Amino acid sequence: MILGILETAKREMQRLVCRRIYLLTMVVIPIAMSLFFLSLLNPGLPLKVPTAIIDLDNSTMSRKITRSLSAMETIEIAEQATSFNEAMDKVGRGDIFGFFLIPEDFEQEAISNRTPTISYYSNLTYFIPGTLAFKGFKTIAVSTSGNIVLTTLVAEGINPQQVETLLQPVVVQDHPIHNPWTNYSIYLSNSFIPGVIALMILLVTSFSICSELKQGSSIKWIKTANGSILGALIGKLLPQTIIFSIIGIFCQSLLYGYNHFPLHCNPLVMIYAIILFVIATQAFAVFICSLIPNLRLAVSIVSLIGILSFSITGFSFPVESMYGAIGIFSYIIPLRYYFLIYVDQALNGLPLYYSRWYFIVLIAFPCVILPLLPRLKRALSHPVYIP
Amino acid sequence: MRHLIHNISKWTTSLYRVWRREFRLVFTDAGVVIFFFLLPTLYPLVYTLIYNPEIVRDIPVAVVDNCRTTSSREFTRMVDATEAIKIIGYASTLNEARQWHAQKACYGILEIPEDYGKNIGRGEQSSVIFYSDMSLLIRYRGFLSAMTDLSLATGTKIRQKLYNSDSQPINSSSIILGDTTQGFASFVIPGILVLIIQQSLILGIAMLGGGANERRLMNRGIDPLAVKAPATATIIGKALCYFTIYIPLVIYILYFVPIFFNLPNIGNIVDYLLFIVPFLFSSIFLGMIFQRAVTERESSMLIVVFSSVVFLFLSGLTWPRYAMSKLWIWIGNCIPATWGVEGFIRINSNGATLEQNTLPYLMLWLLTCCYFIIVLLSELLTKVKTPYNHS
Numbered sequence: 001m002i003l004g005i006l007e008t009a010k011r012e013m014q015r016l017v018c019r020r021i022y023l024l025t026m027v028v029i030p031i032a033m034s035l036f037f038l039s040l041l042n043p044g045l046p047l048k049v050p051t052a053i054i055d056l057d058n059s060t061m062s063r064k065i066t067r068s069l070s071a072m073e074t075i076e077i078a079e080q081a082t083s084f085n086e087a088m089d090k091v092g093r094g095d096i097f098g099f100f101l102i103p104e105d106f107e108q109e110a111i112s113n114r115t116p117t118i119s120y121y122s123n124l125t126y127f128i129p130g131t132l133a134f135k136g137f138k139t140i141a142v143s144t145s146g147n148i149v150l151t152t153l154v155a156e157g158i159n160p161q162q163v164e165t166l167l168q169p170v171v172v173q174d175h176p177i178h179n180p181w182t183n184y185s186i187y188l189s190n191s192f193i194p195g196v197i198a199l200m201i202l203l204v205t206s207f208s209i210c211s212e213l214k215q216g217s218s219i220k221w222i223k224t225a226n227g228s229i230l231g232a233l234i235g236k237l238l239p240q241t242i243i244f245s246i247i248g249i250f251c252q253s254l255l256y257g258y259n260h261f262p263l264h265c266n267p268l269v270m271i272y273a274i275i276l277f278v279i280a281t282q283a284f285a286v287f288i289c290s291l292i293p294n295l296r297l298a299v300s301i302v303s304l305i306g307i308l309s310f311s312i313t314g315f316s317f318p319v320e321s322m323y324g325a326i327g328i329f330s331y332i333i334p335l336r337y338y339f340l341i342y343v344d345q346a347l348n349g350l351p352l353y354y355s356r357w358y359f360i361v362l363i364a365f366p367c368v369i370l371p372l373l374p375r376l377k378r379a380l381s382h383p384v385y386i387p
Numbered sequence: 388m389r390h391l392i393h394n395i396s397k398w399t400t401s402l403y404r405v406w407r408r409e410f411r412l413v414f415t416d417a418g419v420v421i422f423f424f425l426l427p428t429l430y431p432l433v434y435t436l437i438y439n440p441e442i443v444r445d446i447p448v449a450v451v452d453n454c455r456t457t458s459s460r461e462f463t464r465m466v467d468a469t470e471a472i473k474i475i476g477y478a479s480t481l482n483e484a485r486q487w488h489a490q491k492a493c494y495g496i497l498e499i500p501e502d503y504g505k506n507i508g509r510g511e512q513s514s515v516i517f518y519s520d521m522s523l524l525i526r527y528r529g530f531l532s533a534m535t536d537l538s539l540a541t542g543t544k545i546r547q548k549l550y551n552s553d554s555q556p557i558n559s560s561s562i563i564l565g566d567t568t569q570g571f572a573s574f575v576i577p578g579i580l581v582l583i584i585q586q587s588l589i590l591g592i593a594m595l596g597g598g599a600n601e602r603r604l605m606n607r608g609i610d611p612l613a614v615k616a617p618a619t620a621t622i623i624g625k626a627l628c629y630f631t632i633y634i635p636l637v638i639y640i641l642y643f644v645p646i647f648f649n650l651p652n653i654g655n656i657v658d659y660l661l662f663i664v665p666f667l668f669s670s671i672f673l674g675m676i677f678q679r680a681v682t683e684r685e686s687s688m689l690i691v692v693f694s695s696v697v698f699l700f701l702s703g704l705t706w707p708r709y710a711m712s713k714l715w716i717w718i719g720n721c722i723p724a725t726w727g728v729e730g731f732i733r734i735n736s737n738g739a740t741l742e743q744n745t746l747p748y749l750m751l752w753l754l755t756c757c758y759f760i761i762v763l764l765s766e767l768l769t770k771v772k773t774p775y776n777h778s
Contacts, residue, residue, distance in 0.1 A: 021686050021689060021690075024689075024690070025689050025690075029693055033696070033697070036697060036700075037700070039712070039714075039715070040700060040706060040711060040712075040715050041706060042712075046706065046707045046709070046710030047710075048709075048710075049707075049709075089743065091564060091737060091739075092733055092737050092738070092740070092743040093733075093739070093743045093744070093746075094729060097707075098564075110557055113556065115555065115556065115557065115558055116557060116558070117557070117558040117559065117560055118557060118558075118559050119559065119560045119561070119562060120559070120560075120561055120562070121563075121564055122561070122562075122563055122564065123564040123565050123737065124563050124564065124565050124566035124567070124569055124574060125564070125565030125566050125574060125577075125732050125733070125736040125737060126574075126703070126704070126707055126732075127566075127571075127574045128705070128706065128707060129707045130563075130565075130566075131528065134561065134563075137561070138535075138559075138561065141557075141559035141561075142539060142559070144557060144559075145555065145556055145557040145559065148556040148557060149556055152556065162510060164512070165510060165511055165512040166542075166545075166546050167542065168512065168538065168539075168542050169507060169510075169512060169513065169541060169542050169545045169546075170462070170507075170512075170513055170514070170515060170537075170538050170541045170542065170545075171513070171514040171515075172514070172515055172516075172517055172534045172537070172538045173514050173515070173516045173517065174517050174519070174531060174534065175516065175517065175518045175519065176519050176521050176527060177518055177519060177520060177521055178521060179521040182521075182524070182527070184524070184706070186521075187521070187523075187524050188705070188706075192696065195696070196693060196696060199692065199693055199696075200693065203688065203689050203692065204689070207686070207689060210685075214685075295685050296417075296418050296684060296685050299685050299688050300418065300422075300688065303688050303692040304426075307692060307695055307696075308433065308434075308437075311438070312437055314523070316523070316525065316571070316575075317437070317440075317443070317523075317525060317571050318443055318525065321440050321442075321443045321444070322437060322440060323436065323439070323440065326437055343522040347522060348488075348489075350489045351489070354489045354490065
């Protein structure tokens with residue numbers, strides 16, 4: 001059997017070199033996509049959200065608010081609007097992601113205790129800039145109110161230090177564990193790059209297996225492996241496993257080495273994880289091919305699953321909050337377990353013990369599909385291509 | 388003059404014949420039917436169902452209360468009452484809480500220091516510490532806004548108790564535009580819908596091209612199912628065929644899906660349907676360009692599928708375009724979905740008019756023209772390579 005595996009591996013390597021599409025999908029696309037994400041998200045946080053201010057009061061106080069707004073790190077006063085309608089129009093045109101409105105006679109009413117209302121509008125149709133604008137506006141609104149209280153109370157004779165406490169008696173010290181910069185690239189690159197690798201593994205595995213069916217070369221393939229389907233599969237997929245693992249480790253080196261993203265575990269743990277993840281994803285593709293031994297359908301289905309897995313594995317929206325009937329599908333996708341290992345090990349630096357199940361599941365993927373292999377062998381022994 | 392009229396009518400006839408033949412090709416190819424019909428029908432539903440719970444509520448949080456006074460317990464109760472946070476229990480030490488976090492029993496830890504109650508009683512500033520898991524930023528966002536609101540509310544409350552002055556000198560009101568519920572599906576789905584239209588068009592057209600190529604390979608360079616027609620009629624005829632197929636689909640995707648799931652849909656339907664016309668044509672011609680790169684039906688998917696992720700990011704839906712570097716902005720400018728997503732979101736979610744979206748609208752027409760010219764040139768060039776003797 002070993003001989004058969006070696007022969008098949010040799011045959012497979014020839015096949016891989018023969019077609020440009022393999023070079024493109026196995027090497028060029030994963031690396032290019034990693035560079036794409038890292039370059040696109042390089043700033044970490046999209047600071048300086050373009051916003052506008054409508055100052056209908058034009059008093060000392062309102063100008064002070066404008067100054068504090070433009071001093072904020074997260075927002076930038078890109079436009080001056082003279083009316084509410086003008087600002088709304090700018091939101092509709094996409095020039096600004098929110099605006100801050102100071103009403104007429106604001107200073108006068110504030111000083112004479114008539115409680116004027118300042119309002120701020122944040123456009124949440126774009127989540128990140130909308131949220132950043134909202135946060136900036138809110139901070140200013142609160143501190144403006146605080147400053148006025150401070151002035152009044154100090155005038156009443158209360159110790160300024162005590163007033164400071166009164167403004168904010170409870171301070172919440174916020175500690176984002178291991179990502180204190182709230183860097184979006186750490187979060188998005190670490191989930192989307194493995195996602196792209198998984199997508200390419202699924203596509204290449206099912207394409208390379210089922211195109212043997214289309215070309216009618218599958219009988220020869222099985223024969224090279226001395227008639228053993230297991231040997232044939234191992235021989236065929238092993239070269240791909242090696243290539244994808246090297247690419248995966250290279251992408252990890254971009255993340256953790258070149259970009260210094262959090263890696264609070266032994267690097268070997270993540271390397272093992274990506275190798276197991278590559279094998280588990282290949283097994284998943286073999287599973288689909290055994291169920292539907294047809295090139296076009298198998299490739300269509302793995303591409304649909306590959307794209308959906310970006311959402312369903314819960315990178316952006318947690319699985320616990322999804323509907324149960326939908327969230328359950330995240331557990332059959334190898335990508336989810338790799339992501340959980342990354343969170344536990346690289347990001348949170350937990351003891352390996354807590355991630356044991358994720359490793360076990362990744363190892364289980366190739367074992368679970370073994371009973372389906374006779375079915376795949378039957379299909380491969382009688383290749384029919386239905387266009 | 389008569390000659391001209393004759394030519395025009397001949398051109399129109401061949402245009403019609405191309406259109407009719409392409410219809411037959413689309414409906415007789417199971418793969419294309421999947422991409423043209425099944426995918427745009429089901430994907431919007433599946434995607435929306437994934438994100439439809441919209442808001443992350445009651446994220447488990449552990450409390451380490453080193454103070455153990457009425458005021459610290461009251462603070463904990465208030466934390467528990469927020470929408471985002473659910474207190475799962477008291478851990479005796481920070482280490483115990485960290486263990487809970489390691490077991491994924493909680494995603495945040497609230498630590499109340501020993502002197503919390505004492506400081507409050509004395510009228511001094513006191514602080515609480517919140518540790519938040521950073522694996523998913525949506526959880527962090529929930530924690531942060533809940534804790535900030537709470538800190539402000541406690542401030543007001545304590546101020547009232549101590550000085551009996553509810554002197555809130557200024558009211559402030561926050562108005563959320565577009566995605567008023569701040570839900571996740573309401574934010575992401577309108578953009579995804581537009582992207583689905585573009586990608587399904589490109590995939591289907593690329594697969595049709597792969598099929599034609601395979602037929603040519605089997606017939607010594609001649610596709611027996613192609614209609615003999617001038618290049619312009621071939622391209623426009625095919626484009627019109629796909630356009631006709633997509634009109635009902637677009638109405639279903641952009642009008643009905645947001646209504647089904649109660650997503651933002653305050654746009655004027657005439658505005659966004661007019662807006663989507665150049666989007667469809669530019670996507671169709673972009674698909675025809677992709678078609679050139681495809682030699683085989685199935686390999687089309689290997690190349691096209693991953694591009695969905697690229698186009699999603701370039702459109703600025705997840706990462707805003709103003710923060711991108713010039714290079715990515717320019718590449719994004721060349722993709723119909725970038726302008727399509729931008730325009731449709733503004734019309735649909737912000738109630739903008741077509742006039743406010745002049746730039747995306749004109750850019751889409753520009754892309755349509757550019758891509759048409761590219762397709763036309765490459766069609767003419769390949770015509771020279773494989774002369775047509777077939778009728």
